[in-house]
Amino acid sequence: MKITVTGAGYVGLVTSVCLAELGHQVITTDIQKEKIEMLQNGISPIYEPGLPSLLEKNLGNGRLRFTMDPDLAYSDAEIIFIAVGTPETDNGSIDLKYLYVAAFTIAHHIENDVVICTKSTVPVGTNDIIHQIINSRKPDNILAEVVSNPEFLREGSAVYDFFHGDRIVIGTNNPEAANIMEQLYLPLKIPILKTDLKSAEMIKYASNAFLATKISFINEIASICEKVGANIEEVAYGMGSDKRIGFPFLQAGIGFGGSCLPKDTNALLQLTGCNEQRFELLEAVMKVNRRQHSLPIVKAKELLGPLQNKKAALLGLAYKPDTDDVRESTSLIIAKELLEEGAYVTAYDPVATPNFQKMMGNSISYASDIPSALHGADFAIIATEWDQIKHVPLDVFSTNMKRPIIIDGRNCYSLQEVQKYPITYISVGRPAIDQKGQIIKDGSLF
Numbered sequence: 409m410k411i412t413v414t415g416a417g418y419v420g421l422v423t424s425v426c427l428a429e430l431g432h433q434v435i436t437t438d439i440q441k442e443k444i445e446m447l448q449n450g451i452s453p454i455y456e457p458g459l460p461s462l463l464e465k466n467l468g469n470g471r472l473r474f475t476m477d478p479d480l481a482y483s484d485a486e487i488i489f490i491a492v493g494t495p496e497t498d499n500g501s502i503d504l505k506y507l508y509v510a511a512f513t514i515a516h517h518i519e520n521d522v523v524i525c526t527k528s529t530v531p532v533g534t535n536d537i538i539h540q541i542i543n544s545r546k547p548d549n550i551l552a553e554v555v556s557n558p559e560f561l562r563e564g565s566a567v568y569d570f571f572h573g574d575r576i577v578i579g580t581n582n583p584e585a586a587n588i589m590e591q592l593y594l595p596l597k598i599p600i601l602k603t604d605l606k607s608a609e610m611i612k613y614a615s616n617a618f619l620a621t622k623i624s625f626i627n628e629i630a631s632i633c634e635k636v637g638a639n640i641e642e643v644a645y646g647m648g649s650d651k652r653i654g655f656p657f658l659q660a661g662i663g664f665g666g667s668c669l670p671k672d673t674n675a676l677l678q679l680t681g682c683n684e685q686r687f688e689l690l691e692a693v694m695k696v697n698r699r700q701h702s703l704p705i706v707k708a709k710e711l712l713g714p715l716q717n718k719k720a721a722l723l724g725l726a727y728k729p730d731t732d733d734v735r736e737s738t739s740l741i742i743a744k745e746l747l748e749e750g751a752y753v754t755a756y757d758p759v760a761t762p763n764f765q766k767m768m769g770n771s772i773s774y775a776s777d778i779p780s781a782l783h784g785a786d787f788a789i790i791a792t793e794w795d796q797i798k799h800v801p802l803d804v805f806s807t808n809m810k811r812p813i814i815i816d817g818r819n820c821y822s823l824q825e826v827q828k829y830p831i832t833y834i835s836v837g838r839p840a841i842d843q844k845g846q847i848i849k850d851g852s853l854f
């Protein structure tokens with residue numbers, strides 16, 4: 409099929425490359441010249457495992473092209489995916505300007521019957537507006553149907569997820585458009601769920617809000633575990649063994665970040681507010697998440713007193729491993745709070761440092777390896793569970809730090825392993841360990 413993808417961000421780029429890999433002719437367009445030029449030269453603007461090789465292969469075989477020319481992009485397309493950004497505004501609602509601009513541009517340039525498929529996460533009812541925009545501006549002799557096809561890719565495993573997703577949701581009020589989309593996805597052999605436009609839009613929000621709820625729930629249980637001397641890892645394993653609960657998203661830590669979970673949960677809260685309903689459960693989910701973000705600072709202060717002039721090593725800047733994305737990363741909040749407390753911060757991340765530096769400038773220092781980040785530090789905070797961080801031998805901490813205190817926000821190390829080293833270790837929902845290797849269950853470490 410001839411496919412056009414509007415927007416070369418995480419979702420648009422992964423979708424483009426993977427559809428080309430499936431054998432389709434794909435043109436990807438974006439308003440950012442620099443991005444399009446990089447992609448035309450085979451350079452991925454994002455770090456995503458598996459993406460560079462598929463990009464190179466499909467550029468090479470001619471199935472994948474990049475352009476800024478809307479005529480080339482839209483005139484001949486059979487399916488157009490809209491995957492532009494839908495950023496959060498200050499009040500938690502969604503800014504749809506890029507989406508509407510894309511819809512106007514598409515309407516003015518299509519020359520054949522086409523299915524226009526929204527991948528961007530949008531408030532319920534947005535696709536009806538897109539339909540109106542397209543219908544009011546397209547040539548009369550052309551049929552243009554609108555489909556909502558929400559995206560469930562996770563950054564860091566997006567290419568794998570494209571080929572191995574749990575379900576594909578196709579929302580449209582037009583059966584013919586649904587069939588065209590079904591044909592496109594059939595080779596993936598992933599269950600396809602056909603539904604109406606609004607239900608598809610809601611599935612995306614409800615799914616991400618539920619995942620966020622699962623994380624905040626386990627983080628609340630982790631807090632109680634710390635108080636009563638239980639271990640959250642044992643508890644999560646026991647809970648997850650029940651098939652009705654399941655293991656995924658029961659990893660306690662310093663909260664969720666990224667471009668989707670916080671934004672989509674806030675947007676659902678906005679939506680319920682606009683419909684004169686309160687979603688008190690989700691309000692609590694966000695409140696718990698904010699509390700988790702500040703946990704490392706609270707624990708550091710309990711242990712060390714005022715952080716003024718103390719040296720902190722911050723390990724992990726991306727909002728999760730295997731990505732260079734720092735949007736809504738807990739590390740941004742931690743770094744800002746440490747600076748407010750008057751601490752000096754040296755940060756390390758295997759790939760996300762340039763993006764973090766764009767947000768934080770040189771208000772903190774950046775190290776190119778972990779020993780340098782730890783050198784002379786009074787305490788270390790582990791904020792992202794990169795393999796490169798969680799496999800660091802613990803003597804690297806004890807030999808490089810001024811005071812070997814680890815606040816592990818992602819439970820990277822087993823307690824038994826930590827006990828072998830002269831390290832004070834505080835994690836999330838598990839007993840603390842003092843420098844003599846004693847397990848402290850009653851909070852007396854603080």
Ligand code: UDX
Pocket residue numbers: 559560561562563564616619623656657658659660661662663664665666667668669727728
């Ligand atoms: C999420 C959804 O999973 C995906 O379906 C949707 O398309 C986009 O949003 P993503 O943001 O890439 O994907 O990351 P995800 O793996 O869901 O993690 C989100 C955040 O939750 C990360 O900050 C992660 O550290 C945190 N998390 C995740 C936990 O704290 N505990 C867990 O058990 C799982």
